[in-house]
Amino acid sequence: MDDFYRDYILEHYRNPHNFGKLDAPTATAEQTNPLCGDRIRMDLLVGDDGLVADVRFSGKGCAISQASASMLTDEIRGKTLEEVARLGKDVILENVGIGISPTRMKCAMLGLRVLKSAAIGSIASWPDEDA
Amino acid sequence: MIETRTFNGTTLRKDFPILAQPTSRGKRLVYLDSAATSQKPQAVIDTLDRYYREYNANIHRGVYEIAARATDAYEHARATVATFLGVHSRDVVFTRNATEAINLVAYSWGNRNIGSGDVVLISELEHHSNLVPWLRLCERKGATLRYIPVDANGRLLLDDLDERLRGVKLVAVTHVSNTLGTINPVEEIIRRAHAVGAFVLIDGAQAVPHLAVNIAELDADFYAFSGHKMLGPTGIGALIATHAILEEMDPFLYGGDMIGTVGYHSVSFNDVPYKFEAGTASIADAIGLGTAIDYLTALGMDAVAAHERDLSAYALTRLAELEPRGLAIYGPRDPATMCGAISFNFADVHAHDLASILDTQGICIRAGHHCTMPLMEKMGWSATARASFYVYNDHDDIDALIDGLKTAATIFKV
Numbered sequence: 001m002d003d004f005y006r007d008y009i010l011e012h013y014r015n016p017h018n019f020g021k022l023d024a025p026t027a028t029a030e031q032t033n034p035l036c037g038d039r040i041r042m043d044l045l046v047g048d049d050g051l052v053a054d055v056r057f058s059g060k061g062c063a064i065s066q067a068s069a070s071m072l073t074d075e076i077r078g079k080t081l082e083e084v085a086r087l088g089k090d091v092i093l094e095n096v097g098i099g100i101s102p103t104r105m106k107c108a109m110l111g112l113r114v115l116k117s118a119a120i121g122s123i124a125s126w127p128d129e130d131a
Numbered sequence: 132m133i134e135t136r137t138f139n140g141t142t143l144r145k146d147f148p149i150l151a152q153p154t155s156r157g158k159r160l161v162y163l164d165s166a167a168t169s170q171k172p173q174a175v176i177d178t179l180d181r182y183y184r185e186y187n188a189n190i191h192r193g194v195y196e197i198a199a200r201a202t203d204a205y206e207h208a209r210a211t212v213a214t215f216l217g218v219h220s221r222d223v224v225f226t227r228n229a230t231e232a233i234n235l236v237a238y239s240w241g242n243r244n245i246g247s248g249d250v251v252l253i254s255e256l257e258h259h260s261n262l263v264p265w266l267r268l269c270e271r272k273g274a275t276l277r278y279i280p281v282d283a284n285g286r287l288l289l290d291d292l293d294e295r296l297r298g299v300k301l302v303a304v305t306h307v308s309n310t311l312g313t314i315n316p317v318e319e320i321i322r323r324a325h326a327v328g329a330f331v332l333i334d335g336a337q338a339v340p341h342l343a344v345n346i347a348e349l350d351a352d353f354y355a356f357s358g359h360k361m362l363g364p365t366g367i368g369a370l371i372a373t374h375a376i377l378e379e380m381d382p383f384l385y386g387g388d389m390i391g392t393v394g395y396h397s398v399s400f401n402d403v404p405y406k407f408e409a410g411t412a413s414i415a416d417a418i419g420l421g422t423a424i425d426y427l428t429a430l431g432m433d434a435v436a437a438h439e440r441d442l443s444a445y446a447l448t449r450l451a452e453l454e455p456r457g458l459a460i461y462g463p464r465d466p467a468t469m470c471g472a473i474s475f476n477f478a479d480v481h482a483h484d485l486a487s488i489l490d491t492q493g494i495c496i497r498a499g500h501h502c503t504m505p506l507m508e509k510m511g512w513s514a515t516a517r518a519s520f521y522v523y524n525d526h527d528d529i530d531a532l533i534d535g536l537k538t539a540a541t542i543f544k545v
Binding site: 004005010014035037038039060061062063064101103104107 | 479480481482483484487488490499500504507513514542543544
């Protein structure tokens with residue numbers, strides 16, 4: 001787990017990308033991880049072409065939840081909401097690079113869950129629990 | 132008669148098998164999360180083992196030898212709880228834990244005694260277990276839930292208590308804060324509440340394991356605690372209440388063992404406390420709780436409290452060394468008015484990240500909201516790290532915590 005806190009994780013934690021809120025998001029969702037109280041909000045702006053034109057996230061929590069959300073937002077522009085809704089846990093596991101302990105998996109998945117919830121307009125399941 | 136033992140944390144460690152087991156990374160287990168649940172001494176584990184091996188049988192029914200032995204052991208455990216807390220056996224109702232004990236009061240007593248326009252007074256320090264049952268009761272009944280405020284150091288503000296007690300039917304407060312370790316002046320709260328005719332429930336989940344508590348002297352109407360935080364098994368706790376109140380209260384759960392006679396269209400109920408113990412009890416766990424109390428009694432609760440004051444004082448001193456690097460300590464910071472737990476944060480390292488890094492070094496702490504979300508919100512903390520102590524901890528454990536925090540600081544470059 002010490003290995004997890006690599007420089008790029010800490011860099012995203014301290015200087016998150018796409019942090020903030022959109023004035024008029026097309027889709028938005030906000031959820032907390034009841035385990036630890038970490039909170040993330042995701043705002044999406046979808047253009048007339050049906051593609052995500054902009055994304056912002058806000059919230060507070062541990063390095064794992066904030067860094068994984070930050071990295072996720074870098075990959076969303078240009079996708080349709082359907083594509084966002086279909087994202088699986090692999091996108092997170094590839095981003096964060098190294099094994100996350102089971103007790104911290106929910107932290108890593110929170111941003112993705114909120115993003116998928118925004119895309120489908122209702123509460124998405126936990127990506128790590130999807131079959 | 133239980134023989135007294137003089138002790139320190141180091142000498143007691145050998146009584147707890149789990150503390151001798153290295154972690155998967157080969158580290159010594161440094162257990163600093165006893166406010167969540169305590170570890171169990173071999174004596175308690177042996178009691179559970181002996182019950183299942185030698186005399187497992189249902190209680191209050193069987194006429195055969197092992198059933199009689201199980202019944203005797205279960206009732207002996209009730210008597211042990213009663214003696215330990217200065218009350219009569221018949222006023223000890225076994226429950227699963229403090230949460231169930233508080234819910235029992237909220238339903239059985241609350242449904243009958245709290246009505247529209249009544250006021251229930253609790254504090255801003257409460258664990259969810261002594262908040263949500265009252266929130267729901269007040270919603271069900273159209274009653275008002277009022278709060279005793281807490282200051283920035285986690286102390287209850289009692290100056291306006293008499294004002295706040297106006298119209299109050301029930302006061303429910305925690306004896307010791309699970310988040311900050313604050314010992315609340317419950318004697319004063321009980322006295323002032325009784326002066327205006329209010330009933331008082333004390334949540335003793337964090338007090339009974341750490342302090343000498345005499346419920347009769349406290350004069351609490353209801354007192355709830357859990358066995359698993361005081362060296363006992365999970366699944367057993369108790370509600371202690373004034374006998375006359377228990378007599379008048381409706382049962383909580385209905386079923387076997389709590390009845391007098393049953394017809395197809397009628398029922399009468401068993402005596403107190405049995406009318407509150409429906410179904411087969413956690414027999415082994417109750418007997419195990421009795422063993423845990425014997426263990427604590429041998430140490431002496433005054434000695435246990437003194438040991439924890441020493442640990443708190445040492446931990447506060449060592450944690451203060453890290454303040455220049457951004458460590459923030461919450462709560463009273465006074466070993467005399469706190470017990471068992473210290474909450475803190477370290478620079479911009481989130482409590483969960485601290486807990487994960489400490490975990491790799493074999494150190495168990497709690498991180499998060501500690502089931503006190505409204506308190507965290509009020510204080511403006513999204514999460515805190517909490518180290519909590521018990522009889523088997525020593526200065527080495529605190530030194531390990533400090534070393535672990537320094538490692539976290541290195542990893543996070545603070």
